[in-house]
Amino acid sequence: MLDTGVLFRYGFDDARAGHWKTRSFEAELCRKLRAGHCHVCSSGTAALNIAMAACGIGAGDEVIVPTFTFIATIEGVLQAGAVPVFADIDETLCMDPESVKGRITDRTRAVVPVHMCGSMARIDEIVAVCAGAGLVLIEDTAQAIGATFHDRALGTFGDMGCYSFDPVKTITCGEGGAVVTDDRDLYHRAEQYADHGHDHVGADRGAEGHPILGTNHRISELGAAVGLAQLRKLDGIIETQRRNKARLRDAFASRSEVTFRMIPDPAGDSATFLSVFAPDEHTARDWTSALADAGVPGCFYWYDNNWHYPRKWDHLKEMRTPGKSPLMLLDPPPDLSTMDIERSDRIMSRTISMLVKLSWTDGELEDIQDRIWTALEG
Ligand SMILES: *Cc1c(COP(=O)(O)O)cnc(C)c1O
Secondary structure: OOOOOOOOOOOOOOOOOOOOHHHHHHHHHHHHOOOOOOEEEEHHHHHHHHHHOOOOOOOOOOEEEEOOOHHHHHHHHHHHOOOOEEOOEOOOOHHHHHHHHHHHHOEEEOOOOEOHHOOOHHHHHHHHHHHOOOOOOEEEOOOOOOEEOOOOEEEEOOOOEEOOOOOOOOOOOOEEEEEEEEEEEHHHHHHOOEEEEOOOOOOHHHHOOOOOOOOOOOOOHHHHHHHHHHHHHHHHHHHHHHHHHHHHHHHOOOOOOOOOOOOOOOOHOOEEEEEEEOHHHHHHHHHHHHHHHHHEEEEEEEEOOOOOHHHOOOHHHHOOOOOHHHHHHOOOOOOOOOOOOOHHHHHHHHHHEEEEEOOHHHHHHHHHHHHHHHHHHH
């Protein structure tokens, strides 16, 4: 590809000498995830924006999202001009299907569960809730590529699934994302929207039709080439993560007060994180400090974190958008400053997560296990 000089995913058919990195990445993602169609794009956030657009989510629609996620999920809703409505999480650390039911109104159009930290929501139950209420289901699978529920890839349960390949995800291409769907029409709307509405019919880009307005969420061929190479390492990455996670789990299990995150199908866990619950907030804070003092790397106490939980999302609560948000034209405008998320607070305030690294040697893992034992003994 570098030799041809064609770094663009569309066109230049002769000059590219048969190298179609983005297309190949899409085809291999389809095969890996057993999805009908895939469109690779510039980021996971772009993927969410594309999925919302393709599914027809727009101004004033309500979209149910979980409290524990990365802010990008909410940004995807806001970019559509839609209103994020928060559902509580349960012990899966993902959206609670019961809570979703309680948040449905006559304005609800879609539900966006997030498979957080490498593992799954109770996705079968969420599918049933959406089917029962006639709602669009978009899975945010940015953190869980390679994870499955009963042997089926996360991201393939809903109308569309979204993935991210940013530098902290399981596989990366610097910046990148993807949407998958089994629905041909949704796929075409997605690939058109992501490229200024081009219909991608024929071999003359200049002569293509534009059935819809869109934007530019294209990935570069350079990024796609890296993504393709990374995807081929996915199985090995997950195998290593699972092995390393089991060692961490053993160390935490030495303390009887520790309970573990609920994983609806443990065999499908991609094992990027180990998450544990302390009996109460006070103990969780004590353990977090003790783990840090003992030199245990990569522990997160999300409840205090300003990336992944609404408690510190002041920019969202105050709707600090650079220009006027379409939401402010609603009558009345939604009030995001107060949320009824007490149940999520009770879970998050007891949760500690630990990052599972790929590069740990056996000796390093033994050392980390020792440090965890020391920290939790205290
Ligand atoms: C990373 C992430 C995104 C956004 O992906 P980018 O590629 O960084 O834009 C969306 N949702 C979740 C849950 C994420 O973790």
